[in-house]
Amino acid sequence: xxxxxxxxxxxxxxxxxxxxxxxxxxxxxxxxxxxxxxxxxxxxxxxxxxxxxxxxxxxxxxxxxxxxxxxxxxxxxxxxxxxxxxxxxxxxxxxxxxxxxxxxxxxxxxxxxxxxxxxxxxxxxxxxxxxxxxxxxxxxxxxxxxxxxxxxxxxxxxxxxxxxxxxxxxxxxxxxxxxxxxxxxxxxxxxxxxxxxxxxxxx
Amino acid sequence: xxxxxxxxxxxxxxxxxxxxxxxxxxxxxxxxxxxxxxxxxxxxxxxxxxxxxxxxxxxxxxxxxxxxxxxxxxxxxxxxxxxxxxxxxxxxxxxxxxxxxxxxxxxxxxxxxxxxxxxxxxxxxxxxxxxxxxxxxxxxxxxxxxxxxxxxxxxxxxxxxxxxxxxxxxxxxxxxxxxxxxxxxxxxxxxxxxxxxxxxxxxxxxxxxxxxxxxxxxxxxxxxxxxxxxxxxxxxxxxxxxxxxxxxxxxxxxxxxxxxxxxxxxxxxxxxxxxxxxxxxxxxxxxxxxxxxxxxxxxxxxxxxxxxxxxxxxxxxxxxxxxxxxxxxxxxxxxxxxxxxxxxxxxxxxxxxxxxxxxxxxxxxxxxxxxxxxxxxxxxxxxxxxxxxxxxxxxxxxxxxxxxxxxxxxxxxxxxxxxxxxxx
Numbered sequence: 001x002x003x004x005x006x007x008x009x010x011x012x013x014x015x016x017x018x019x020x021x022x023x024x025x026x027x028x029x030x031x032x033x034x035x036x037x038x039x040x041x042x043x044x045x046x047x048x049x050x051x052x053x054x055x056x057x058x059x060x061x062x063x064x065x066x067x068x069x070x071x072x073x074x075x076x077x078x079x080x081x082x083x084x085x086x087x088x089x090x091x092x093x094x095x096x097x098x099x100x101x102x103x104x105x106x107x108x109x110x111x112x113x114x115x116x117x118x119x120x121x122x123x124x125x126x127x128x129x130x131x132x133x134x135x136x137x138x139x140x141x142x143x144x145x146x147x148x149x150x151x152x153x154x155x156x157x158x159x160x161x162x163x164x165x166x167x168x169x170x171x172x173x174x175x176x177x178x179x180x181x182x183x184x185x186x187x188x189x190x191x192x193x194x195x196x197x198x199x200x201x202x203x
Numbered sequence: 204x205x206x207x208x209x210x211x212x213x214x215x216x217x218x219x220x221x222x223x224x225x226x227x228x229x230x231x232x233x234x235x236x237x238x239x240x241x242x243x244x245x246x247x248x249x250x251x252x253x254x255x256x257x258x259x260x261x262x263x264x265x266x267x268x269x270x271x272x273x274x275x276x277x278x279x280x281x282x283x284x285x286x287x288x289x290x291x292x293x294x295x296x297x298x299x300x301x302x303x304x305x306x307x308x309x310x311x312x313x314x315x316x317x318x319x320x321x322x323x324x325x326x327x328x329x330x331x332x333x334x335x336x337x338x339x340x341x342x343x344x345x346x347x348x349x350x351x352x353x354x355x356x357x358x359x360x361x362x363x364x365x366x367x368x369x370x371x372x373x374x375x376x377x378x379x380x381x382x383x384x385x386x387x388x389x390x391x392x393x394x395x396x397x398x399x400x401x402x403x404x405x406x407x408x409x410x411x412x413x414x415x416x417x418x419x420x421x422x423x424x425x426x427x428x429x430x431x432x433x434x435x436x437x438x439x440x441x442x443x444x445x446x447x448x449x450x451x452x453x454x455x456x457x458x459x460x461x462x463x464x465x466x467x468x469x470x471x472x473x474x475x476x477x478x479x480x481x482x483x484x485x486x487x488x489x490x491x492x493x494x495x496x497x498x499x500x501x502x503x504x505x506x507x508x509x510x511x512x513x514x515x516x517x518x519x520x521x522x523x524x525x526x527x528x529x530x531x532x533x534x535x536x537x538x539x540x541x542x543x544x545x546x547x548x549x550x551x552x553x554x555x556x557x558x559x560x561x562x563x564x565x566x567x568x569x570x571x572x573x574x575x576x577x578x579x580x581x582x583x584x585x586x587x588x589x590x591x592x593x594x595x596x597x598x599x600x601x602x603x604x605x606x607x608x609x610x611x612x613x614x615x616x617x618x619x620x621x622x623x624x625x626x627x
Contacts (some may be wrong), residue, residue, distance in 0.1 A: 003548060006537060007587030010594060042607050044273025051572070051590045057272075058484035058577035063584055 007055060008071075018079075023134050028074035031186050033124030035068035037200045039151065046149040049141070077182060078130050084177030086170060094174030097167060107162045108195035110171070113155075118175065120186030124201045127186055129178040136172035144168075153200030158196060167183045207366030212228035213308035231380040232325065236317050239307070248348045252468065256349025259342055262494070263335070264486035268292045278302075278356040283329045285439035287422065290329040298355040311347040312340060317385050325375045327363065328383065328422070329436070334410035335384040337403070383424035396495035401427045401501025404494055407488075414442035414478065416450070430505055434564065439627055440477040441564040445502060450560050452503035461499035462492065472544070472551055474585075477568060482566070484577035485590045504577075526606025529599055533591060534607075543609040548586050553611035563604060563618045567626040568581040570600050597623040 011024040018024040027035060041047040043056035043064070056064070086094065096102075098118065101109035111118060115124050120127030130137065142148035143160035149154060163171070194201070260266065269292045271280045279294035297304040303311070303321070310321040318332035319325055326332060338346075340494030355549075368374040395403070405411050414435060417428030432444030434449075443450035453461045463470040463488040468480065475483050486550035487495065517523075531540070537549040552558050559565055571592035576585035591600065597620045604623070 004584055004586045007589045010589040010591070029581065045271065046273060051593065053272075053575060054572050055590065057574075059218065059575065060482045060578040060583065063578045066584060 001066070003065070005070065011051070016103050018132075023132055023138070025131050025135050026055040026079075027071045028076045029185065030072060030126050031070035031120050031122050032065075032068045033122070033201070034120070034126045035071055036065055037124055038136070039068060041150065047149075075183075075185075078180040078184070081130055081177050081179050084133075084172055084173045086177075089107050090170045091174060093167070094170045096170050097163075098174070105162055108159065111197045115187040117184065117187070118178070119180065119184045122186050122189045125186070127184075128175045129159075129180050129184075131176060133172045133176035136175060137168055140168045140172065153197045155196040155198035155200075194202055208595075210569060211575065215602065228380040233317075233319075235385050236313060236319070246353065250370040252345050252348045253352045255342075256345035256347070256352075257410060258489070259346050260349055260484055261489040261517050262345070262404060263410065264336075264482060265346075266575060267481060267485050268329075269295050275354070275356045275358070277350065277353055277362055278358045280358065285365075285422065286436065286438070287330060287369040288363065290327050290363050290365065291361045292330075293352055293360045293619055294358050296353055296355065296356045296358075297351045298357050301357050301359045302355060303350065304355060305345075308344050308347050311350075312343050315342075315343050315346075316382060316388075318379065325379060327365075327375065329379070329415040333383055333424075334407060334412055336383075337407035339388050339441075342408070351487055355402075367602070376420060378423065381421070389482040397497045397500050398504060401497035401499070401504075404490075404498050405501050409498065411445065414556060415445050420592050429602055431508065431510075432489055432562070434562070440568055441560070441562040441565070442478070442567075443560055443562075444508075444510075446505050446507060448507060449509055449512070450556060452505065452507065452509075453499060454507055456503070458496060458499045458503070461493045461502060465490070465495050465498065465583075466492070466579065468577045468579045469582050469585065471553065472547065473557070474550055476557075476576070477565060480574070480577045488577075488579040490580070510561070511533075513616070516616075521606050522545075522602050522617065523609060525599070526602035526604075527610075529595070529603040530606050530610075534603065537588075542607065543611075552607045553613060555613075558607055559613050559615040561616065563608070563615075564603050564626050565623060566608070567618065567623050570595070570604060571623075571626075 008023060008027075010020050012027050013024070038047065038062070039056055039059075042049065042052040043059060047054065048052075081138045084091070097107070098110040101107045101112070110128070113121065114128055115121040115125065118129050139148060139162045140163065143154075143157045144163075146157075148157075160168075206519040216224045241379075266276060268283060269277045269279050271278075274280060275296075277294070277296045281292045281294045282289040283292065294302040299305055301504060313319050314321070314326060314330075315332060315338055317336070318328065318330070333557060363370065386483070412424070412429055415430050415431040415432060417431045418424055419428075430445035432447070434441050445452055448455045460470050464473060464475060465483060468475050468483040468488070477498050483504040491499075534552075538544055538552050539549075542553035542555075550557075557569075558564075569588060570592065573588040573590035574585055575587035576582060578585060595603070601618045601620045601623045604618040607613065608618065
């Protein structure tokens, strides 16, 4: 399979491990359901990235599933991170948003969906730690402006629209700078319900 | 007085000539049309007819243009970029108000055969009726039966975005008078040769000529330019010549290779990419081996009209040197240090027609955007090429393109950074 996936290596790093320096996200070890949804979203135009839209154009669901399985099973160390550069106050804000959310603004905590350690949650919630800050800001911005979509109901679009520009920047930098212990994996699908309806985890 | 009379005669003469011209254009646009109100017996919507229509719809790749990526089938909305502006494919689901639910078989026949809509409007030839006019009536009826069977989707058509004067019916009437003749089609003969079947599919529903023919500045094609290759309407990819064995001509390919390419999307030494990948993905992979074989036979029978190739002149040695270094760094691990490729995985670049064609668009596109061969039943897990535009500049793309066009026995013209810039 690695030979078939040469097209992915240049941006996503050898075997799907990108660094936190550039714009490209790590895809190794993300939940299969999440990767499959994104591949489909790129093919079907719900997510916009010229390179990805082009590469996915003429692919069957079966092959997209194979690709998702392949990258989800890669177990690779996380890249070293850089300091976030956040002030203590900003770091506190980020941590509050991640751990508790802002209930009075119906803003759920990130951990409620992305897992207590933010390493993702099966079947389809991605881990966000060590992703490039520019990438995270780009995605949240794309949701706010309607450029990125997921299957309806698009829960993350709702969450993104409830975030202020400052909150987006602070959370992205905080997540990007976390170090991840070796062997960190997405959490098992918990029994507790998600705080919102998400089309991307519908059966 | 005589001066006045002479002027009046001139004006009258010119007006008369103009009127005659208009009448001629009008007549050329509607001649041979049967009344759309005439009823036609014997087209009951049987499951067999619908199934045959579904197959024919694959052969014509109706879905390809009439569906947006991720959109509902046949609900329209896809933009076809042309040098005259964008044409937006309409909704052809059986929805009564926004689709073609109110159409009759006769209306559908007139659209396919004469290029006129139900309301009498002339249709833009981005809908390839210059090819579809060769489709027989019973096949048109089967297609229509199939389209009536697909789920109706309410989706209002977006207007075309064409510039003046191309957005006028008058301009279209003149274009049609110059370039469009409804075909003279008979009912299906009881027996046809394989070659005739191939010709019918290639020339008719397959509408291969829509892309693989040269076009003049008005978007018209002449007989000489038929299958002679041409840039896609958005000028991005080049649809190679089917009359030249040095491009995509099938004259010296084995029948199995042509069938394999149309069925699986890859064969030893070749794969489809760009717009042709879409054709294989949503159309030809679904055709029967018999029909693909017939198409291969017809394509192999096209007369060779290879253009004169200018004498080979080697590129600037510095560009070749830079290209060689880039090739060693980025390309050799898959395509081999001598451009030999890896059988069944990565195509060879030595003696590869897609690399050496005079028009280098497709090579530049592949380097810049990469891509996977389409998934097909015969090749469900294709290999892919990275999009090197992410890391290489136009100068570097030009250097490496020049290097592969002039190595291992390849003798094609150099590619300049300006050429690369012009390919989008």
